[in-house]
Structures are given as structure tokens and as C-alpha cells.
Amino acid sequence: MTPRYHILRMFVVDSHKGGLGITLKLFEFIPDLIACAVVAIESCECEQGCSSCVWSSRCSEYNVVSDKKTSLLILKSLLGQQTPQ
Numbered sequence: 001m002t003p004r005y006h007i008l009r010m011f012v013v014d015s016h017k018g019g020l021g022i023t024l025k026l027f028e029f030i031p032d033l034i035a036c037a038v039v040a041i042e043s044c045e046c047e048q049g050c051s052s053c054v055w056s057s058r059c060s061e062y063n064v065v066s067d068k069k070t071s072l073l074i075l076k077s078l079l080g081q082q083t084p085q
Helices: 022-043 068-078
Strands: none
Touching: 022 068
């Protein structure tokens, strides 16, 4: 099996048909939203990621590339927090 490499990314999804237009407004609050996401992920009792913290039911890759540890690393980096290597 050939290894797959993926660019680190974060998705902000307005899943309402046609969109509600909230994603543009959302960017004003990105630091607060990221901090809330960190708290939500860290407080989740799973070990590697689950539908309560980092998985998406709409993921075309079946969440194979979604990982709790990596999600926290990315989010904390965006907040400028020191993260262990």
C-alpha cells in the first residue's frame, strides 16, 4: 500500500443548504473558536479521535486522516501555544 500524504488543514463548514453566510462572520472570532475547539477535544474521553471531537460524518476519507493528537497540535500552534514534539 502506498502511503498517502495530506496537507494539514482545518475545515469550517456551513452545512445548511445554500449556506447561512455565517462563515465570513465567523472569522472575526477564530481565536476564541479555536480555543473552544481545544477544550472540546481535550475534554473528550476517546484516545485517538471520535465523532464527538475530530471526526466528520461527511468525510470522504472515512476519517482515516483525522487524528486527535494532530488536531490538537494544529489548533494549539494556531494559538501560538507551545506543543510537545
